Amino acid sequence: MTTAEPLPAAPQAGTRLGRYTVERTADLPEMQGTLVLLRHENGARHAHVIRDDENSAFGVTFPTVPRDSTGVAHILEHLVLMGSQKYPVRDPFFAMIPRSLNTFMNAMTAADWTTYPFSTRNEKDYFNLLGVYLDATFFPLMRYESFRQDGHRFEFATPDDPTTELKLQGVVYNEMKGAMATPGSVLHRAFGKALYPDLTYANNSGGAPGDIPSLTHQDLKNFHAAHYHPSNAYFFTYGKLPLERILAVIEEHVMGHFTASELDVSIPDQPPFPAPRRETVTYPSSDVERGAQVAVGWKLGLSSDADANLRWSVLSDVLLGNPAAPLTRPLIDSGLGSALTDVSGYRDSYREGAFAAGLKGLPAGKADEVEALVLDTLRAIVHDGIDPELVASSLHQFELSQKEVSNARFPFALGVMFRLLGPWMSGGDPVSGLRLDAQMERLRADLSGNARLFEDLIQRELLDNPHRVTLELAPDPDLAARAEADEQALVKRLSAEFTDEDRARIVQESLRLKEVQAEPYDPSTLPTLALEDVPTSVPRVAYGKEDAGRGVVGRAAQPTGGLTYVDVQVKLPEVPADLLDTLPLYAFAVTRGGAANLDYLALARRIEAVTGGVSASVGLGTTPDDLNTLRLNVTFAGKALARNGDALVGVLRDIIAQPRFTAERLEQLLKQRLAGMKAGVVSQGHMYARRLAAAQVSPAGALGERFDGLTALNTLKGIVEGGGLDALLERLNRLRDLILQGTPALLVTATPDDVTLDVTPLTALFTGTAEPHHPVITPGARTPQARTTDSPVAFNAVAWQAVPYTHPDSPALMVLATLLRSEYLLKELREKGGAYGGFATYDPREGVFAMLSYRDPHVRRTYEIFRDARAFLNTDLGQRELTEAILSASTALDPLTSPDTIGRMRFYGDLAGYTPDVLETYKARLLATTHDDLRRVMDEWLTPERAAYALVAGRDPNEDTRELGLTFDVQGI
Ligand SMILES: [Zn+2]
Numbered sequence: 001m002t003t004a005e006p007l008p009a010a011p012q013a014g015t016r017l018g019r020y021t022v023e024r025t026a027d028l029p030e031m032q033g034t035l036v037l038l039r040h041e042n043g044a045r046h047a048h049v050i051r052d053d054e055n056s057a058f059g060v061t062f063p064t065v066p067r068d069s070t071g072v073a074h075i076l077e078h079l080v081l082m083g084s085q086k087y088p089v090r091d092p093f094f095a096m097i098p099r100s101l102n103t104f105m106n107a108m109t110a111a112d113w114t115t116y117p118f119s120t121r122n123e124k125d126y127f128n129l130l131g132v133y134l135d136a137t138f139f140p141l142m143r144y145e146s147f148r149q150d151g152h153r154f155e156f157a158t159p160d161d162p163t164t165e166l167k168l169q170g171v172v173y174n175e176m177k178g179a180m181a182t183p184g185s186v187l188h189r190a191f192g193k194a195l196y197p198d199l200t201y202a203n204n205s206g207g208a209p210g211d212i213p214s215l216t217h218q219d220l221k222n223f224h225a226a227h228y229h230p231s232n233a234y235f236f237t238y239g240k241l242p243l244e245r246i247l248a249v250i251e252e253h254v255m256g257h258f259t260a261s262e263l264d265v266s267i268p269d270q271p272p273f274p275a276p277r278r279e280t281v282t283y284p285s286s287d288v289e290r291g292a293q294v295a296v297g298w299k300l301g302l303s304s305d306a307d308a309n310l311r312w313s314v315l316s317d318v319l320l321g322n323p324a325a326p327l328t329r330p331l332i333d334s335g336l337g338s339a340l341t342d343v344s345g346y347r348d349s350y351r352e353g354a355f356a357a358g359l360k361g362l363p364a365g366k367a368d369e370v371e372a373l374v375l376d377t378l379r380a381i382v383h384d385g386i387d388p389e390l391v392a393s394s395l396h397q398f399e400l401s402q403k404e405v406s407n408a409r410f411p412f413a414l415g416v417m418f419r420l421l422g423p424w425m426s427g428g429d430p431v432s433g434l435r436l437d438a439q440m441e442r443l444r445a446d447l448s449g450n451a452r453l454f455e456d457l458i459q460r461e462l463l464d465n466p467h468r469v470t471l472e473l474a475p476d477p478d479l480a481a482r483a484e485a486d487e488q489a490l491v492k493r494l495s496a497e498f499t500d501e502d503r504a505r506i507v508q509e510s511l512r513l514k515e516v517q518a519e520p521y522d523p524s525t526l527p528t529l530a531l532e533d534v535p536t537s538v539p540r541v542a543y544g545k546e547d548a549g550r551g552v553v554g555r556a557a558q559p560t561g562g563l564t565y566v567d568v569q570v571k572l573p574e575v576p577a578d579l580l581d582t583l584p585l586y587a588f589a590v591t592r593g594g595a596a597n598l599d600y601l602a603l604a605r606r607i608e609a610v611t612g613g614v615s616a617s618v619g620l621g622t623t624p625d626d627l628n629t630l631r632l633n634v635t636f637a638g639k640a641l642a643r644n645g646d647a648l649v650g651v652l653r654d655i656i657a658q659p660r661f662t663a664e665r666l667e668q669l670l671k672q673r674l675a676g677m678k679a680g681v682v683s684q685g686h687m688y689a690r691r692l693a694a695a696q697v698s699p700a701g702a703l704g705e706r707f708d709g710l711t712a713l714n715t716l717k718g719i720v721e722g723g724g725l726d727a728l729l730e731r732l733n734r735l736r737d738l739i740l741q742g743t744p745a746l747l748v749t750a751t752p753d754d755v756t757l758d759v760t761p762l763t764a765l766f767t768g769t770a771e772p773h774h775p776v777i778t779p780g781a782r783t784p785q786a787r788t789t790d791s792p793v794a795f796n797a798v799a800w801q802a803v804p805y806t807h808p809d810s811p812a813l814m815v816l817a818t819l820l821r822s823e824y825l826l827k828e829l830r831e832k833g834g835a836y837g838g839f840a841t842y843d844p845r846e847g848v849f850a851m852l853s854y855r856d857p858h859v860r861r862t863y864e865i866f867r868d869a870r871a872f873l874n875t876d877l878g879q880r881e882l883t884e885a886i887l888s889a890s891t892a893l894d895p896l897t898s899p900d901t902i903g904r905m906r907f908y909g910d911l912a913g914y915t916p917d918v919l920e921t922y923k924a925r926l927l928a929t930t931h932d933d934l935r936r937v938m939d940e941w942l943t944p945e946r947a948a949y950a951l952v953a954g955r956d957p958n959e960d961t962r963e964l965g966l967t968f969d970v971q972g973i
Contacts, residue, residue: 007052007240010034017244018251020046026431030402031416031561035431036243042260043231046247047430049238049416055103055896056126056239057413058246059117060137062227063234063265063425064109065200070215071151071207072223075172077109078150079142079220080116080228084135089523096132098822098884099528100125103896104411110349111192111205112267113425114227117236119411121896126241127249128527134253137228145516147217148509154495159510162503166495168213168487176207181480183283183360184342187293187473190281191343194469195299195354196270209483210490230254231261234425238413267351270299276468278367284479290361291475294370295341297356299467303348304428310398310439312353315454316346317394318386320357322608324601326386327357330377336369337361351426355462364474371470378462382455391447391454393609395440400612400641402436403561407898517831524880531883531927534890538916538923539897541906543747544755548763551744552911556903557752563612564645564750565900568636568652568762569619569908570742573770575632579738580775581715582731584707587616587634589669589732594660595651603654610647614638614655618707622700624805624913627847629774630699631912634739639900642754653761657740661732663725670720677713681973685795685952686839686852692785692950693799694848699777701799701848710787710952710973741768745911749903784949786957786968793835794953796862799850802842802941806918809940810844811926812933814892817842817849819885819934824872828865829853835862840869844922845914849942859957863964867944873935886929893923 015022019041026035033051040046064073081093089095097105104119116137118129152170156162179185185206192201204211226232237246285291301308319327320340328340337359346355357374359366405412416434424430432439447453462468495502543556575583591607591614594600607614619633636656640648681688691709694701705711719728744766748757779801803809820840829838837854851866897905909915949966951957956970 007050008242010036010050011243017247019255020247026435028434030435030437031405035434037430038247040230040255042255042258044233044235044255045424046235046237047420047424048236048243048246050240050243051238053239053413054121055119055407055411055413056121056123056241057104057117057119057237057411057417058126058130058133059115059236059414059417060133061113061115061234061236061421061425062232063112064114064205064223064227065112065265065267066203066205067200069204069208069211070219071172071176071204071212072215072220073114074109074206075147075151075212075215076220076224077107077114078172079146080136080140081107082146082150083141083143085139085141086135087132087525088141089525090519090521092132092136092523092526095523095526096129098818098888099523099526100129101529101533101887101891102129103407104414105129109205111201112351113421115421117414117417119413122529122533123241124533125529128529130246130249131253131527134250138254138257140224142217142221142224144217145513147220148513149517151215151220152212153509153513154491154506155510156506159514160507162507166491166506168491170212172207173209173212176204176212177209177483179206180209181284183285183291183293183473186281186283187295187342187471190279190473191295191297191354191356191471192350194277194279194471195297195467196350196352199267199270199351201350210486213490213494226263227265229261229263230258232263232265234421236417236420238416270352272299273467275466276470278470280367280472280474282474282476282479284477284483285475286477287475288477289363290338292362292364292366293337293341293358293360293473294362294367295343295356295358295471295473296371296374297343297354297469297471298462298465300353300355300461302426303351303353304423304426306423306428306432306439307442309348309353310436310443311453311457312346312348312355314391314394314398314443315457316355317397318390318454319381320345321394321397322604324604326381326390327374327377329601331357331359331373334373336366336373348422364472367470367472375463378458382459382463385452386454388451389609393605395444396610396641397608397612398436398440400563400639403641404563404612404639404900405559405561405898406900407896408901411896412898528883529887531886534887534923534927535894536920536923536927538919539902539906540916541902543903543907545907548746548760549766550768551746551763551766553759553763554745554747554903554907555755556747556749556907557755558749558899558903560749560751560899562642562751563639563900564642564648564748564754564757565639565904566637566648566652566757566759566762567747567904568656569633569745569747570635570739570766571631571633571745571772572742573738573768574773575738575775579731579735580703581706581712582728582735583618583634584712585670585673585716585728586732586735587618588673589661589666590616590655590659592669593662593665595654596658596660598654599660600665607651610640610644611651612639612641614651616655620700620703620707621845621912622804622847624918625807627801627804628699630703630777632773632775634742642750645750645754645757649757649759649761653765656762657765659732659736661729663729666725666729670716674713674716674720677716681710681713681789681952682791685791686797686837686854688787689795689797689950689952690799690841690850690852692787693797693850693948694846696780696782696785696948696950697799697801697946698779698846698848700846701801702777702779703775704846713973740765741770742766743772745908747904747907749900782948784966784968786950786970787952787973788955788970789952789973791952791954793855793857794853794859794862794951794957796853796856796859796866796951797850797949798863798866799848799948799950800942800946802847802849802937804847805844805914805922808925809937810847811889811922812929812937813842813849813941814844814889815882815885815926815929816840816934816937818888819877819881820851820869820872822884822888823877823881824869825851825853825865829856829862833858833861833865859951859953860960860964863949863961863966870938870942873931873938877931882929882931886927889926890923893919893926
């Protein structure tokens with residue numbers, strides 16, 4: 001993060017930079033940055049954040065305010081990514097992914113804006129991507145064929161036969177049909193419409209299936225011309241690249257081609273309701289017992305008011321932030337539903353904010369009961385008063401999240417963009433989103449002046465506010481059939497007047513679309529990085545290391561923004577067979593139960609008051625040069641503000657040494673986990689199939705299947721349905737004792753001042769004498785495995801055990817996986833086979849190579865494609881394909897780090913033998929991979945004799961696969 005070069009200086013307000021004027025600069029002390037706000041002569045707005053971060057970012061955002069539900073903004077987002085004037089290739093965004101070392105590339109459509117962001121650590125890559133993004137957004141081709149492919153079109157069931165059934169097709173059309181069948185998205189859209197019936201939020205910005213067909217190609221182009229104009233654009237740039245150079249590129253590429261324009265994208269106030277309303281909306285489901293949700297929602301004040309925004313964010317966290325929170329707990333304890341509704345909490349994404357509370361997992365017809373429960377609970381909270389400690393805990397959470405500098409889940413740079421955009425686009429002060437300290441000060445002052453500030457807020461803006469909606473989302477078992485009939489009626493109505501000529505035109509346009517789709521793919525007009533641009537060295541981060549009893553303590557001094565991170569990795573002694581399968585349940589339950597003298601509610605409150613969260617996980621790995629030597633550990637981790645470092649150590653100590661498991665809480669937790677895993681079978685079926693295949697060839701794969709696979713799901717189901725809770729409690733307590741016999745490796749990551757944190761309360765817990773043990777696991781027999789479930793599609797997998805990390809063939813296997821995925825499987829399985837996805841993966845630390853398909857209509861055909869992968873390597877693959885595969889693989893080896901993760905990567909990497917030298921040797925071999933290497937490693941390791949097969953599907957596949965010589969062992973899930 002720190003470099004010898006000084007950061008570029010911020011220009012003064014009033015400075016002219018070409019046709020831009022600097023309107024304002026502002027220090028951002030919390031993130032050690034400077035904000036520069038500029039305006040172009042044509043009205044374009046630009047915010048630049050100067051900050052010492054190697055990850056530079058860009059985003060251009062357009063307010064897009066649809067006036068109907070034709071999905072125009074969403075379909076436009078799709079078309080923007082489908083070729084532009086300078087880059088007239090089919091999919092420039094997808095084509096750029098393997099030609100770049102980007103750390104983020106995406107496009108997103110919200111209810112009233114559309115944004116196109118990216119980030120990268122490489123300067124050349126930054127300007128490559130900048131050119132592609134600017135050309136795509138301001139000069140998209142928006143071809144008629146693209147509109148038909150991704151928007152909507154008529155097509156005959158047999159495209160060249162006008163006597164067959166006429167159908168509506170289109171990527172967005174089908175995408176929205178899917179979205180309107182999902183309870184969460186139906187509820188979100190209905191919520192906006194119910195609270196703001198007169199505003200743009202009443203429209204379905206994604207597109208309502210019944211309205212999409214009325215959008216014309218010309219409407220779409222008009223919408224682009226009006227909205228994707230510099231005068232309506234908000235540019236964001238971030239990092240330490242020179243601002244003048246970035247502005248010059250934007251000026252030359254974009255600004256010179258436009259004159260100022262006026263477009264009114266303002267959203268008025270929603271006229272207030274004189275009295276509360278009641279609405280019901282349905283979605284297709286037969287789950288009438290538990291499929292309903294009820295949300296009680298209110299319209300609040302303008303979300304551009306920074307102080308009001310913070311007040312509501314804090315209050316929402318106080319009321320709903322954890323299982324013990326005063327609004328959450330009575331809702332859940334009522335037993336009416338199983339969890340909070342999907343629209344719970346405060347949201348500032350509408351021009352006037354909203355707050356909602358309610359339940360899901362309900363039978364239909366519970367709106368009265370939930371409404372009364374929410375209102376009564378709020379009245380009781382106002383009457384009894386809010387515990388000031390809850391408010392202090394919440395303020396503490398805000399302080400912590402505002403100080404944290406992390407790329408762990410999402411690039412920090414783009415987090416800065418989203419914090420800035422909210423107030424900026426709604427006409428508030430853009431600085432307010434980035435300088436919470438001043439607002440926090442004011443809130444603390446307000447609170448000390450009025451101890452009932454939040455109670456008054458609940459009374460005034462919720463209980464006395466008639467702009468309230470009670471919204472019920474109800475399952476309707478007949479809706480799917482009705483939607484189907486509606487679609488047929490729509491097709492009939494729209495085609496009623498069709499002449500033979502029209503029908504001939506539809507055939508012709510279908511054939512034309514097929515032609516365009518079959519055009520050879522040539523990304524050569526797009527810019528690219530070369531292999532020389534890939535960094536060959538691995539960052540060598542300094543850390544201290546000291547012995548502590550039987551363990552070791554590492555200390556990594558990092559610019560963490562005042563946060564302290566503690567990791568406690570415990571290498572396990574020999575784990576008895578009956579406890580091995582319980583380990584993942586232990587990790588899931590141990591931080592969610594109680595500890596020491598605290599029950600689970602008190603522990604949840606304690607965690608919220610002094611930490612930024614704690615977690616436990618099971619780690620399973622191999623050694624760099626042997627796939628049969630398994631390493632097994634449990635890691636407890638947490639973060640806190642540095643002033644709470646000792647309290648964090650105390651919480652971790654209690655959780656590790658004195659966890660409290662009760663039958664009642666355990667039953668709740670196991671049901672939650674089972675519901676999550678069951679939902680995963682159809683959303684992550686390819687991963688379940690992969691584990692089931694890997695379990696037949698690899699020791700790590702076999703244990704992974706018992707930990708996270710369908711075997712684990714069955715074990716869990718057995719406990720939940722068959723009792724066995726007492727035996728489980730006994731095993732959990734034995735595991736606690738076993739873990740305390742383990743060998744700890746602790747890491748403290750903090751600023752140089754705080755990194756000396758005393759962790760002896762943790763190291764002193766481990767007094768055992770048992771040595772770390774390498775579990776000996778034998779993979780199952782190699783028999784093709786099929787698991788059947790309620791699914792119209794299949795998830796197919798084939799897996800091989802290949803080589804350990806330090807084997808010279810490992811890097812080529814990684815390149816082979818990226819090449820097969822992008823050049824072969826995507827085309828054969830997705831484009832031709834109609835599967836939603838096709839992948840090849842190689843995890844070099846597990847040594848397992850796999851080919852997978854996702855939501856696949858085929859089984860036999862897909863296994864034929866897998867089998868023919870070797871023949872594909874003999875086709876004329878060029879240097880482009882190889883270079884792109886190597887670039888993609890090297891990105892995976894070099895993830896974006898941040899102060900919270902870099903020390904952890906190095907310390908635990910070194911302990912496990914993945915030292916910088918080992919990683920650099922790997923990288924050098926990867927960059928030198930040749931076509932011959934790919935063929936050689938495939939012949940050596942990925943042969944039919946060594947393959948293992950598994951799939952998840954709706955039915956027995958054996959009739960279909962018999963002629964392939966594959967006979968699956970079939971079991972129901
Ligand atoms: Zn989409």
